[in-house]
Amino acid sequence: MSIPSTSALMALLTLARTGSVTATADALAVTQSAISHKLKALEEQLGFTLIRREGRGVRLTERARHYVAEIGPALEVLARASQTEAVSGALTVNVASGFAASWLAPRIGGFLAKHPGVVLRINTPRRYGDLGARRNDLYISFLLPDEVPVGSTKLMGVGFFPVAAPSLMGGQTVTDTAALSRMPILHLDNRQDWQRWLSAAGGAADDGVTQGIVFQDLQIMEMAAKYGQGVALGDALTSRTAMERGELMRVHPFELPSARAYWLVEGAAPLSDSAKAFSAWLLAEL
Structure with missing residues (x-):
């Protein structure tokens, strides 16, 4: 069974979304020439035409659109499976008690099922807005506007x-x-x-x-x-x-x-892979 390279398949899926070779190259951080080569090699391997020129742009052929609809979900499954295996290590999240008890506690098993290699610790602050020296990896804090560090993400x-x-x-x-x-x-x-x-x-x-x-x-x-x-x-x-x-x-x-809102705040140290995975999971769930 001949399976095309995932990079070529991602180029095709991105092209289907953007409708432009230039935009596809920008999204994947490669050159337009690299995208063209990947698509040409993919056409040769699959044995059918993927794109047609249309003015200054391109469009997918009908058969290519059907192919994209089939492989899209498969690539998402592959990406999730690969991420689950890759992310591991200790992670400490400092969470406001109300958010921890009411929202996080009933859902946290979903994160661990997705990332079983992460060793998770949940801390709670002594008072609202207490970020200390931001020694924990991440914070979900109930903050006033003037307490929010630069670069934080508002949750609700x-x-x-x-x-x-x-x-x-x-x-x-x-x-x-x-x-x-x-x-x-x-x-x-x-x-x-x-x-x-x-x-x-x-x-x-x-x-x-x-x-x-x-x-x-x-x-x-x-x-x-x-x-x-x-x-x-x-x-x-x-x-x-x-x-x-x-x-x-x-x-x-x-x-x-x-006057307060729940914010996702990064710790003082650079984000680990497990912290990035938790942030992505949290925002997707919310």
Whole structure:
């Protein structure tokens, strides 16, 4: 069985996508002459014409288009298999606790299945925006705009809204912020979270929020809310699973966009192959 070279096949697939020998050469970082030679050799091996001149450009023949449709998926499988074998080594990712528990933990097995040679360690920061000396390979951090290092990639923004156990609310939502603020309130880090939300929602910023438990850990606060201990501020990322299970419900329609967002930040050292693979997997999943 005669199998064409993968470089020639990639040249053909890229030409099918770009429609130009010049653009294909640029995409593959080779000369136009090299692309022409690869395509000519591929035609001789396959025994049929691949391209026809059309003005200043080229187009694939009908048979070539069918061939591309057949080999495209096969090359993707080959690329994934080759990457899985190639990527290995230790990788430490520092992940904001909310993102780690709500988004990463249910999916991390997919990355390890794709890259079984990677030895992965997940750290969590002591506080929001804590990048330290950036000694870890990668960071998924909940950062303010002025905390974001140059070259970072924004993953997602979030907005905050009140959530509580259906048993606490009797299954009913509220629209009156004054009534909401008279309920048991659960805070994260400090009481400014509810003050900002109430003020933006049209209520009094200090109405009823000077009381209530202050938590330092998002998951512990969410657990207290699930058990009906009070109303907390949740978001579509960290509260999604609990709401889908009926453990929490959204109790007010107003959502306050967070000044912070989740960012992918590189460590101080040059990226390893395993860090590059994790970044690519993460962005593809998101």
